[in-house]
Amino acid sequence: MATATPVSRKKITGGSFLIEERQLDEVFTPEDFTDEHRQIAQTTDEFALKEIAPVADKLEKKDWALTRELLTKASELGLTSVEVPETYGGMDMDKVSAAIVAERIAKYGSFVVTFGAHSGIGTLPIVYFGTEEQKRKYLPKLATAEFVGAYALSESSSGSDALNCRTKAVLSPDGKHYILNGEKMWITNASFADVFIIFAKVDGEKFSAFIVEKTFPGFAVGAEEHKMGIRGSSTCPLILNDCKVPVENLLGEIGKGHIIAFNILNLGRFKLGAGCVGGARTALQDAIAYAKQRKAFNTTISQFGLIREMIADMAVDIWTGESAVYRTVGMMDVALSEIDKGSPDATRETRKAIEEYAVECSIIKVWGSEALDRAVDATVQVYGGYGFVEEYPAERAYRDSRVNRIFEGTNEINRLIITGFLMKRAMTGQLPLMPAIKRLMDEVLGGPSMSETPEGPLAAEKAIVANAKKIALFTAGAASQKYMQALVDQQEIMGALADIIIETYCMESAVLRAEKLAERGAELATAMTQVYVARAMVTIEAAARKVIAAIAEGDMLRTQMAILRRLLKYEPINTIALREKIAARVIEQGKYVTA
Amino acid sequence: MKILVCMKQVPQKDAPLKLNESGTWIREDVSYEVNEPDAYALEEALRQKEKHGGEVVVITAGPARAQQVLREALAKGADRAIHLEDAGFVGLDAFNTARAFAAAIKDQPFDLIFTGLQSDDYGFAQTGVILAELLGWPHATIIMQIEKKDSGIRVKRELEAGFFQYVDMPIPAVLTIQSGINKLRYATLIGIKQAKNKPMKKVTLAEAQSALAPNLQQIRRLYIPEKTKKTELLQGGAAEVAKKLVEKLRDEARVI
Numbered sequence: 001m002a003t004a005t006p007v008s009r010k011k012i013t014g015g016s017f018l019i020e021e022r023q024l025d026e027v028f029t030p031e032d033f034t035d036e037h038r039q040i041a042q043t044t045d046e047f048a049l050k051e052i053a054p055v056a057d058k059l060e061k062k063d064w065a066l067t068r069e070l071l072t073k074a075s076e077l078g079l080t081s082v083e084v085p086e087t088y089g090g091m092d093m094d095k096v097s098a099a100i101v102a103e104r105i106a107k108y109g110s111f112v113v114t115f116g117a118h119s120g121i122g123t124l125p126i127v128y129f130g131t132e133e134q135k136r137k138y139l140p141k142l143a144t145a146e147f148v149g150a151y152a153l154s155e156s157s158s159g160s161d162a163l164n165c166r167t168k169a170v171l172s173p174d175g176k177h178y179i180l181n182g183e184k185m186w187i188t189n190a191s192f193a194d195v196f197i198i199f200a201k202v203d204g205e206k207f208s209a210f211i212v213e214k215t216f217p218g219f220a221v222g223a224e225e226h227k228m229g230i231r232g233s234s235t236c237p238l239i240l241n242d243c244k245v246p247v248e249n250l251l252g253e254i255g256k257g258h259i260i261a262f263n264i265l266n267l268g269r270f271k272l273g274a275g276c277v278g279g280a281r282t283a284l285q286d287a288i289a290y291a292k293q294r295k296a297f298n299t300t301i302s303q304f305g306l307i308r309e310m311i312a313d314m315a316v317d318i319w320t321g322e323s324a325v326y327r328t329v330g331m332m333d334v335a336l337s338e339i340d341k342g343s344p345d346a347t348r349e350t351r352k353a354i355e356e357y358a359v360e361c362s363i364i365k366v367w368g369s370e371a372l373d374r375a376v377d378a379t380v381q382v383y384g385g386y387g388f389v390e391e392y393p394a395e396r397a398y399r400d401s402r403v404n405r406i407f408e409g410t411n412e413i414n415r416l417i418i419t420g421f422l423m424k425r426a427m428t429g430q431l432p433l434m435p436a437i438k439r440l441m442d443e444v445l446g447g448p449s450m451s452e453t454p455e456g457p458l459a460a461e462k463a464i465v466a467n468a469k470k471i472a473l474f475t476a477g478a479a480s481q482k483y484m485q486a487l488v489d490q491q492e493i494m495g496a497l498a499d500i501i502i503e504t505y506c507m508e509s510a511v512l513r514a515e516k517l518a519e520r521g522a523e524l525a526t527a528m529t530q531v532y533v534a535r536a537m538v539t540i541e542a543a544a545r546k547v548i549a550a551i552a553e554g555d556m557l558r559t560q561m562a563i564l565r566r567l568l569k570y571e572p573i574n575t576i577a578l579r580e581k582i583a584a585r586v587i588e589q590g591k592y593v594t595a
Numbered sequence: 596m597k598i599l600v601c602m603k604q605v606p607q608k609d610a611p612l613k614l615n616e617s618g619t620w621i622r623e624d625v626s627y628e629v630n631e632p633d634a635y636a637l638e639e640a641l642r643q644k645e646k647h648g649g650e651v652v653v654i655t656a657g658p659a660r661a662q663q664v665l666r667e668a669l670a671k672g673a674d675r676a677i678h679l680e681d682a683g684f685v686g687l688d689a690f691n692t693a694r695a696f697a698a699a700i701k702d703q704p705f706d707l708i709f710t711g712l713q714s715d716d717y718g719f720a721q722t723g724v725i726l727a728e729l730l731g732w733p734h735a736t737i738i739m740q741i742e743k744k745d746s747g748i749r750v751k752r753e754l755e756a757g758f759f760q761y762v763d764m765p766i767p768a769v770l771t772i773q774s775g776i777n778k779l780r781y782a783t784l785i786g787i788k789q790a791k792n793k794p795m796k797k798v799t800l801a802e803a804q805s806a807l808a809p810n811l812q813q814i815r816r817l818y819i820p821e822k823t824k825k826t827e828l829l830q831g832g833a834a835e836v837a838k839k840l841v842e843k844l845r846d847e848a849r850v851i
Contacts, residue, residue: 036791039666039667039670040787043782043783043784046781077784078783078785091784091785091788097784590609
């Protein structure tokens with residue numbers, strides 16, 4: 001289906017959502033998918049439903065042969081090499097396609113993790129940082145899953161602070177090898193992977209990355225961890241005991257390993273967010289199916305208001321998550337489309353274009369992983385006692401979801417990235433946040449102003465979003481005034497500011513998408529957006545109050561609270577009725593729908 | 596071998612259906628998918644091409660949305676597509692659909708034409724057979740297997756009660772394909788990418804109009820069977836009630 005408003009090719013500055021208003025044609029939504037995108041979604045959906053889901057129980061028992069077989073099958077369809085250049089046997093498709101694959105393959109948690117570790121963090125370091133030789137040697141085999149990839153950064157005593165790693169690399173006397181010594185922890189795919197991206201400090205000082213094959217002497221894999229969830233994925237330590245790595249397998253430059261380490265996580269985050277949205281879709285479908293057949297008090301429990309409320313909220317989250325994910329990847333694709341793929345700088349430019357949206361990517365990682373946790377929690381609740389036993393899908397999904405808030409940068413680290421990155425951009429003038437904060441302060445101190453009132457079915461929500469942006473700027477401005485550069489050390493305030501920023505971005509994404517859809521009638525989309533905005537404002541209000549109360553007291557506190565109250569002024573909407581409308585439709589359809 | 600596969604877009608199997616206002620068909624606002632038997636017909640055509648070489652062409656009739664069926668077929672490996680594009684093609688009966696197809700492929704030589712055994716929506720199971728008649732070709736239905744011979748083809752037909760029939764027939768011929776005779780492939784990402792550049796010919800309703808005639812078949816009324824539950828208490832002594840019960844089970848419920 002063609003979209004009503006074509007997507008413009010205007011490049012958008014990362015993080016600018018707090019200070020700029022977006023036109024509808026600047027926002028990419030799932031409704032803007034091309035025929036190709038839809039087909040990729042269909043292929044991935046079918047593959048996950050027909051090939052992965054039926055063998056989930058076997059995979060859960062750590063059947064690595066079957067896991068590898070599925071990776072090979074996925075690679076035959078091209079699913080493992082969406083982001084690998086064509087020259088090296090990949091599909092070289094846009095980031096929207098990569099997000100679609102990540103979202104649609106997510107029907108069984110363990111395989112999602114295996115798949116992501118292989119095609120994402122296991123393969124992309126070579127795509128983005130490898131030499132021509134390294135790319136030629138490894139990428140074609142990774143693309144076909146003849147080689148399975150893995151990524152080894154964490155150690156027992158360094159996780160989020162990966163730069164403190166103890167693994168050492170020393171050049172051999174003949175200058176032909178680096179000799180690696182140390183231990184890596186929590187390495188996904190370790191049991192059956194062939195190629196590992198391993199981080200170590202050259203001479204104990206210079207943080208660097210290496211491509212290590214499992215056959216290199218001195219390389220060993222430890223025992224499987226006993227995990228809370230994703231038990232069908234492999235997680236082991238690696239033991240490097242005088243492991244001989246040929247010098248040509250140094251990845252990137254000596255001492256520049258941190259660029260690889262952090263970038264690869266940045267580059268992968270949007271897919272984690274997309275995968276979480278996909279997982280929530282499955283959870284909702286399970287919850288509806290169960291609620292429709294389970295009877296209590298002579299009726300199916302899908303008739304009960306409190307059950308319907310949970311189901312509606314899951315749909316609202318999926319709607320909002322999709323909106324934020326595809327808006328973000330859409331912006332990336334516009335930025336990436338300007339890069340000449342033939343130029344020698346192409347990979348560096350590509351990295352830069354994705355980094356531009358580091359804040360947005362962290363937002364969808366944090367928000368997506370927390371939304372999936374809400375969804376699987378609600379599914380367990382809908383199942384009642386059956387949700388608590390292993391025979392039903394709710395229990396496993398509940399356990400599998402939890403790790404998403406921990407890996408690829410904990411949600412706490414990502415919250416610090418969100419606020420910190422924006423502040424840094426503001427300080428360096430890359431993003432004119434400071435002038436915007438100043439303008440806002442002048443405006444609010446000058447008393448109520450009559451700005452233009454938005455129109456249309458989502459007029460109230462548009463006004464709320466505009467005010468939420470002001471709340472973000474206001475609280476961030478007040479906090480940086482108080483702490484100046486030392487704000488980065490105030491983690492609780494940084495976190496609360498991140499919450500305001502996250503919710504603002506997500507609800508704006510939902511509002512823009514619903515508006516875009518409104519041109520052809522979007523009653524359900526509008527309802528889901530309205531419910532989300534109402535929910536987000538509760539979070540924003542609590543976070544804003546927390547920040548203000550922490551940084552001001554006495555008269556100052558009263559003045560700032562007066563300003564905040566003005567920005568928080570909006571009429572409550574009947575979310576019970578809206579949720580009822582949403583629940584009725586998704587229960588009837590048996591799955592998440594947008595119309 | 597040059598093979599034409601006739602395909603149809605039908606409402607998704609698990610989609611809740613609503614009747615249109617006139618109560619003659621379902622409402623348009625449902626999700627659609629490829630008619631399942633047609634998917635097997637396409638798969639069989641692709642396999643024959645892989646074995647013997649040639650070309651696979653896909654054809655469908657329906658509004659713009661029906662193009663999705665052709666795109667999917669192209670992504671799976673069909674070489675080109677013909678789209679009879681108009682919402683007016685939706686209401687055609689099997690005779691007229693066959694006439695429209697016959698007109699659209701006039702002057703294009705094919706060795707074989709495949710259709711699915713029947714459509715998941717109307718379920719006429721006639722389009723292929725009538726098309727064969729219009730072209731003056733032989734046909735065989737419920738095909739389980741196709742083997743190329745020097746003189747033509749040998750096909751295996753499914754009969755009832757586990758019996759099969761083997762038929763040697765000349766080509767060109769029309770075959771209607773049974774579901775489940777092969778394993779369907781997925782559209783690969785590379786296939787999806789390449790499909791964009793494959794030719795898709797459009798045929799308008801006006802171009803096909805002269806071949807059409809008034810529908811011979813018509814759906815007067817469509818309704819969703821109502822679930823009814825009635826409880827009746829039989830009165831009287833045990834023997835009398837037993838007798839009434841047997842009568843009811845025999846004459847009304849017809850279970851004994």
